[in-house]
Amino acid sequence: MLEKVWYSDGLKFSCTKCGNCCRGPGYVWVNDDEIHTLAQHFEMDDETFTKVYTRKVGRSRTLREQANDNCVFFDDSVGCLVYESRPTQCRTWPFWEHNLESKQSWDKVKDRCPGSGKGQLYSVEEITARLHEMKQK
Numbered sequence: 001m002l003e004k005v006w007y008s009d010g011l012k013f014s015c016t017k018c019g020n021c022c023r024g025p026g027y028v029w030v031n032d033d034e035i036h037t038l039a040q041h042f043e044m045d046d047e048t049f050t051k052v053y054t055r056k057v058g059r060s061r062t063l064r065e066q067a068n069d070n071c072v073f074f075d076d077s078v079g080c081l082v083y084e085s086r087p088t089q090c091r092t093w094p095f096w097e098h099n100l101e102s103k104q105s106w107d108k109v110k111d112r113c114p115g116s117g118k119g120q121l122y123s124v125e126e127i128t129a130r131l132h133e134m135k136q137k
């Protein structure tokens with residue numbers, strides 16, 4: 001039985017591919033499994049991919065950035081160049097714990113992510129699955 005949450009009727013989200021979440025400073029954390037998936041996408045070995053496309057921050061790894069701070073895989077005309085292989089962090093957005101703390105926090109997400117609150121309805125079960133995926137990462 002799921003605990004009652006404020007979004008028990010589900011939440012809407014359909015990515016508009018605006019790129020707001022891929023532009024500018026920020027970390028896109030990748031673990032070994034995600035590095036492997038991305039390396040396969042480029043038919044590279046994991047070690048080469050790690051060297052070319054990631055950098056270390058403390059004990060973790062993030063995708064590298066372009067000179068303008070955009071994610072290394074963001075292309076202005078195409079969007080995400082690795083969409084099918086994108087990391088968990090990108091696949092589970094915007095259903096992250098702090099975004100779902102309250103209706104107010106969800107409303108703030110809508111300000112920077114125009115796809116949030118519109119389009120496809122995600123059930124509470126689907127949202128919870130994404131929350132768990134992020135927690136287990």
Ligand code: SF4
Pocket residue numbers: 014015016017018019020021022093112113114115116
């Ligand atoms: S900010 Fe939202 S709508 Fe824009 S690309 Fe990111 S997920 Fe999609």
Ligand code: SF4
Pocket residue numbers: 021022028063071072073074075079080081082083086087090
């Ligand atoms: S991997 Fe793709 S979806 Fe994730 S931040 Fe980079 S460009 Fe955006």
